[in-house]
Amino acid sequence: MRHQRMKALLLAATAALTLTACGGEEAQPQETAGVAVQVESVSAGTISAENTVSGQVSAENSSTILIASAAKCTAVYFQAGDLVKAGDVLCTLELGSSLASYNAARISYNSAVQSYQDQKSILDKQVQLAQDNVTNTQALFEIGAASQLEVDQAEVNYQTAVASRNSTLAQLEAGIQNAKSGLDQLDTALENVDASGNVIAPISGTLATMNAVEGSMISNSAPLAVINGGDQMKVTVSVSEALVPKLAIGDEADVSVSAAGAAFTAVIRSVERTANLQTKLYTVTLAVPAEVSGLLSGMFADVTFHTDVSENAVVVPSEAILTSADTQYVFVVEGDAARYVEITTGLTGNGVTEVLSGLSEGQQLVTVGQAYLSDGDLVRIVSPGNDSESSDAAGEEMPDANTPAPAGEA
Template identity: 30%
Template sequence: MQPSSAFRRRGPLLSAVALACLVALSGCKGNGDAEAKAAEQKGPEAIPVEAVPASHRAIAASYTGTAPLEARAESQVVAKTSGVALDVLVEEGQPVRAGQTLVRLDAARAALQTAQTNAQMRKLENNFARARQLADQQLMSASDHDQIKYDLENARAANRLANLELSYANVTAPISGVIASRSIKPGNFVQINTPIFRIVDTSKLEAVLNVPERELATLKAGLPVELSVDALPGQTFKGTVDRVAPVVDSGSGTFRVVTAFEGGGLLQPGMFGRVRIDYDNRANALVVPRVALLEDEGDPAVFVVRDGKAARVPVKLGYTDGAWAEVRSGLKAGERVVVAGKAALRDGTKVQLIGQGAEASAAAKPATSTQ
């Protein structure tokens, strides 16, 4: 059979369409191969990181610990005699000085006893004066003279005791400080040796640290101390190491370090504080942020940005001070260490600086001419 005339007319058209499709498919394949080859040549994309330069600054070696503040001196005031409280002269929170009268007790009985012993003493003094004259004239025996003398000494002692009991009617402060508590009111009957006040000396405050024995050679009296307390956030207070007890407790392996601070202000006994003792200082140490240190189990190291890649650099560390770590060897000043994004890095990984590190890097590059 001969093909129809219509088919003969469509034959060249179908051939042209087929040829165009083959050309298009060939072009798509060519473009895909080119893109894949370009991506292969380009390699993995750079990982964004933040980096800061290693720099010089002052750094201190320190020991830190926590302890509550304690008053250097504290006293329970007790009544040394019994009696009714006629006057209570101080209130809680009131400052007092040593020897100041705090309470007056009923002293009528003690006053009568004092008057009685005083009269007996005067009588014996007169008797002894006459006995001495008689003894000089040999009109009295030596034994009678001595008996009157001993009686007089006994009367004098009884009078001193009566006066002492009378003085106990005025209850006085044994130390200077602040009345921390009061357990007496006017009209109360006070028993002997009963605590009625508690006085706290807040002029000096102490914090006692139990320090591991490895620090025994570094912590000495007179070292500067810095204190921060939970009750006063954002504030620090200066003090000193007051004394060191160099005996190591065999059970805990620690020794006591007593730090002292000026009181009378915001600091109060009982506040819980963090104590920092600086025992060495370096004025121009090479430091990096502590967040730049790699948290693996190997030797200390950091990632340094060199020629757009991350290089793992081992370092030898010195002192650590807050957010900074001293680098004794392995780095030079100005080298950029990665502080953010280091978890995804490996030695030789391509990196892209972002944040302040990128701005500083761009500013360090020389300007190109536009002419």
């Protein structure tokens, strides 16, 4: 009995020692290595403000054909996308009444011009005769062969002739202007249309738009056709009164046309100095480099102008800057600790920001992991690929700044 009791005590002691050993292993404290961060040395550089506006691509040399008079299309010879030459017949319209009106207006205008010229010749002769009569009567008066009354009457006759000529010619000029106005309206309505109703291509190029359909009426509210001449393209944008003074001919801008998958640098060719009456915006035209291909008229473009250049400025990645209320701040690494630094900023460029105060060249700026830091926190610097010696010791990935910090890392 005593032997069995001793055996049980020995077994209990052995079990206790085993549990103690296991518990001691779990209780060993882990060494804290600090918050994992990535840093970048603060340096000076050049930065410019960026202003992005939307614009539109169009052909450098294009022609829009408008028919202001409603008409029926009787034949179509080309479709959108076809290449045409200047002088080609694009389609034929039934414009009998319009052409008759145009011919009548042309005759009326020519008649008014001829009547003016004929009347002017007759009236000029009458004025000259009246002028000669004044001169002759004055000569007779000087030798006593005519009275002062006759001289005065000759002068009155001359003034009357001049007034009559001017009044008559003014009326004839008004008639010419009326006839020309009517002719100009029909000229606009029938521009690029010959006497047979054929619509003629004014330039060579690609038929970008063709709205004429055989057997249908054409609309006078939209272009009948648009021809893009050649391959040279341009981009046109509208900018505000705040931006236009900062732009000049020859300046470069970054252009992106997503529909064509194209990104290139364009040069400002013209800057209008008068605002559009409706939009109050100013038109800026940029020349597209000849080597850029795949652009079509009507495509939308994003144009980024670089203005307000600041040289030798402290420039940092914009993502490194944190904001709290109206305060902007960053973290820098000094020794093995993070230090909170308030800053003021200036220009903002493509992913970078100018720092006007708070930072100086050479400081180690935290660019990843800053959202998990407080002033004085211990940090360990890791490389972007987690391949540094310190990251090997850490054995974990960098935290994502958009996710909450894991417990124990704040």
